[in-house]
Structures are given as C-alpha cells and as structure tokens.
Amino acid sequence: MTTVFDFSLLAYSPPGWGKVLLVGFLRSIELAAGGYLLGILIGIAGASGKLYGNKVVRDLLEIYTMVIRAVPELVLMLLFYYVGTDLLSRASSAMGFGGVNIDGLTAGILVIGLVQGGYATEVFRGAILAIPRGQIEAAHAFGMPPGKVLRRVTLPAMTPHALPGMANLWMIATKDTALLAVIDFSELTLVTRQAAGATQYYIMFFLAAGVLYLALTLVSNFALRRFERHARRGLVPAR
Amino acid sequence: MGAPRDERTNGKRTCNRDTRPAQAIRLPRGSERYSLTANQGDIVAIIGGSGSGKSTLLRCINLLERPTSGEVAIQGETYRLRSARHGDLEIADRRQVQRIRAHLGMVFQNFNLWPHRTVLENVIEVPIHVLGMKRDEAIHRAEGLLDRVGLGSKKDMYPSFMSGGQQQRTAIARVLAVDPLAILFDEPTSALDPELVGEVLAVIRDLAAEHRTMLLVTHEMAFARDVASHVVFLREGIIEEQGPPEQIFGDPRSPHLKQFISSVA
Numbered sequence A: 001m002t003t004v005f006d007f008s009l010l011a012y013s014p015p016g017w018g019k020v021l022l023v024g025f026l027r028s029i030e031l032a033a034g035g036y037l038l039g040i041l042i043g044i045a046g047a048s049g050k051l052y053g054n055k056v057v058r059d060l061l062e063i064y065t066m067v068i069r070a071v072p073e074l075v076l077m078l079l080f081y082y083v084g085t086d087l088l089s090r091a092s093s094a095m096g097f098g099g100v101n102i103d104g105l106t107a108g109i110l111v112i113g114l115v116q117g118g119y120a121t122e123v124f125r126g127a128i129l130a131i132p133r134g135q136i137e138a139a140h141a142f143g144m145p146p147g148k149v150l151r152r153v154t155l156p157a158m159t160p161h162a163l164p165g166m167a168n169l170w171m172i173a174t175k176d177t178a179l180l181a182v183i184d185f186s187e188l189t190l191v192t193r194q195a196a197g198a199t200q201y202y203i204m205f206f207l208a209a210g211v212l213y214l215a216l217t218l219v220s221n222f223a224l225r226r227f228e229r230h231a232r233r234g235l236v237p238a239r
Numbered sequence B: 001m002g003a004p005r006d007e008r009t010n011g012k013r014t015c016n017r018d019t020r021p022a023q024a025i026r027l028p029r030g031s032e033r034y035s036l037t038a039n040q041g042d043i044v045a046i047i048g049g050s051g052s053g054k055s056t057l058l059r060c061i062n063l064l065e066r067p068t069s070g071e072v073a074i075q076g077e078t079y080r081l082r083s084a085r086h087g088d089l090e091i092a093d094r095r096q097v098q099r100i101r102a103h104l105g106m107v108f109q110n111f112n113l114w115p116h117r118t119v120l121e122n123v124i125e126v127p128i129h130v131l132g133m134k135r136d137e138a139i140h141r142a143e144g145l146l147d148r149v150g151l152g153s154k155k156d157m158y159p160s161f162m163s164g165g166q167q168q169r170t171a172i173a174r175v176l177a178v179d180p181l182a183i184l185f186d187e188p189t190s191a192l193d194p195e196l197v198g199e200v201l202a203v204i205r206d207l208a209a210e211h212r213t214m215l216l217v218t219h220e221m222a223f224a225r226d227v228a229s230h231v232v233f234l235r236e237g238i239i240e241e242q243g244p245p246e247q248i249f250g251d252p253r254s255p256h257l258k259q260f261i262s263s264v265a
C-alpha cells in the first residue's frame, strides 16, 4: 500500500464503500434519535415522579438515576443488552411463544434510551425546579387538570432551562451509538472498521467517519440553536 | 348544610368562607370571627398587617391552601375534604375542586402569567383548554377583554417585555375570560412601581362598577374604603373585625384595628 487515500473507495456503489458507510450513518442517527426520544419520555416521567411521586416512587427513581450515572455506559449497555434479551426470551418461552429475537435497532434504542433517561430525569428535575412556582400555581388556580398543567405550562416553561443540558445529552447520544458496535450493531463505527479492515485504508475511512459525525454535530447545533431561540421567545434576554 | 363554623386551634390554619350568591349575609352568632360570607355582587376587602393571614384566607377559597378545619362553600357547594393522617384536611374530590376553580379567577401579586405565551395566548388558554371553548370564539372574546383593559394593541407581545401594570392588566383579562363567579385578588398592586398602581386600580374599579363579586386583599386603604361593600380585618389568622367600610374605617371597635388604621393612614 503506497497511498493513504484512495477516494474511489468512498464511491457510493461497490467496490466503493460509500453506501455501506451511509447506511451505517443512518442507522446511527436512527439509534441516537430513537434513544434520545425514549430518554426524553423517561426523563419527563422520571422528573415528575421524583418531584410529585410518593416515597416508593422517589426511592426507586433515585436508585435508577444513581446506577445510570455511576456505572460506565459500556457496562450498562452490555448488561441491558444481554440481560434484557435473555429475560425477554425466557419470558416469552415461559408464556409459550417460543424464543424471541428482538432486533438490534430496538435493543439499541432501548439501551441508549435507558441510559439517556437517567440523565434526562435529572436535567428535567432541575429545569422544573427553576420555573417560578407561581406559573404552575396559576394553572392549578384555574382548575387545569394535572396532565394539562404538565403539557401546557410545566413542560414549555422548563424547556429553556432544560435545553443546555438536553443539547449535551443529544451529543452524547450520537456518540454512544458507537458503543453499540460491541453488540455487533452495524452502526457507523462498526461498518467503518469493516471497510477499513477490508481495504487497509484505515486513516481514510476513520477520517470519513469523523467527518460524518462532525456533520451531524454541526447540523444538530444549528437546529438546537433555532429551537432554543423558539423556547426562549418569552424570556427577556439575560444580557 | 349546617352553619359555617370553625374553631381556631393552636397554630393551625383555619379558614371558613362561604360564597353563596343570592343569599343574605348570614353569620352564625358567635362565630363571625371565623366566618365570612360573600354574596353575589359583594366586594369584600381583606385588610391586615403583613403575616396576618390575608393570603391564606384568600387561597383557602380556591384551595390553593388547605384549611385545617372548617368548610368552604362556593355557590352553595361545599368542597369535599377529608381528614388526612396528621389531622389536617385534604382534598377528597379532585374533579370537584377543578370544576369549582375553573369558575374562580385569581389575580396574584406577581401576575404569574405564562411567559412562553403571548398576551392573547395567556387570555385564551383557560377558555380553550379548561372550559373547552372554540378557539375562534375564545380569541374574539379575548380581544374584547384586552381592549377593555387597554391592551388591545399589545396582544401579540410576550408578558416579560411589558411593564408590571400591563402584566397585571393582562392577568385581569385572563381572569375575566373565564367569566368568573368571583375574582380573588391577592395584593394586585403591591409589586408595582407607584406610578403604575393607578392603571390597575382603575381596571378593578371598573369591575366594581359592574358589581362583580370580588375578594380583594389590599394595602390601598383609600381604595378599599371606596369600592368595598364589606371589609374584613385580619389579625393573627383570625377575623378580628368585619363590617361595612364606614364602620371599619370610621368607627373601628377593636384597638388593634384602630391602631392598624392610624398606622397606614
């Protein structure tokens, strides 16, 4: 091998690896987006439970967030994946359905979502506490049912406070997808390694993957900034 | 339903309100220190020193604050409360409370508008999402109300970018939008710069002129004397004296009330 780069190997169709990389990239985005959304749902439920739930709920959530934040993500993912799929197939064969095979994407989203949910719970809890009490109280004083208070007042009012933390979590989600290579999920990092191994153009392929991750970050940053401007529309600028 | 009565127990919150429109004021003998009735069209001013329990009393009417004993009835309907473990009362029927609250407006000292919604959106929020009004109708009514409080041209602004007086007038429009049985004001002008107090009092005076039922916690004594049909003086969590404004301000009996009036005059 005399050169480091052979751009024809990045072509879309074989012998180029472009299509493989792009498909892996899309799967990474699917994973990140799915896990992130699941994390947001868990986070909202978790923050509500921590703030308004009874003692048992609060204690359980405390354990959940503590474990998520204390144990390395890679360990959590392996644990959730192997234990989770094992439990699931046992449960289903016990119920007479025979073994199930949950597909990699679903498993990956669940695993990332559970990890994200632990952090999101704390982000949302802090953000809800940052809302001036009176805004929520006013909604209650008008007889708004609790679910509507959450959707119409608490969530939009806390969004500006949650956004910096949630933007971080999105970045982490996109990068955590790479950890799923350990469970043989064909996301961007795994397919890059395959391409690099097959062609021996390690530097070029890993640079290409880096460029894709960077592009995702740049686009996300742009979108997040726009969303933040929207979320802060009613707030007087701090500066 | 029995006569509203209430005993004040050591250090406990006691509230007793009875808003029964179209019913003569009827205070059971001997319990007027703990009971209060507002009839339709009454304007009840609640006065007293800081920490005397004015907000607590007002907030017991929509159960933002839970009384420890006694009962509260709105238009003849008594809130269903039950004893909790510690002997306090707790809400027994959430839906009933929500239903009654939807017909009581509250105006807060700090406005408590929803900052992520424009002035108009603040005003249509409850009609649409609590009362189930059609959006078009809610907007149409809200625009009329905003004109009335002098904010017709500000409807698309976000509250945080307006003056305190404008925010409080928005809050009043938000309350009027539910066409409330009674409006509860908790020191509506206390957070305002002095030059903005007048514009808010003018709106309240306007509501008084159309005989809206109102309960008004205020430090504006001249205003209370002027618009109130009934004045309640609180001290240490109990009603020390109540009566028509001429009597409360002109011929106070309790020495504490005398002292209070001379201190704020």
Ligand SMILES: Nc1ncnc2c1ncn2[C@@H]1O[C@H](COP(=O)(O)OP(=O)(O)O)[C@@H](O)[C@H]1O
Pocket: B011, B012, B013, B014, B015, B048, B049, B050, B051, B052, B053, B054, B055, B056, B057, B236, B237, B238
């Ligand atoms: N009737 C009452 N019995 C016992 N405590 C009361 C009573 N009314 C008020 N308090 C307590 O007194 C404090 C001040 O009451 P608050 O209603 O805020 O006073 P204000 O609005 O007049 O300044 C609060 O902590 C409240 O719980």
Ligand SMILES: [Mg+2]
Pocket: B054, B055, B056, B187
């Ligand atoms: Mg007060």
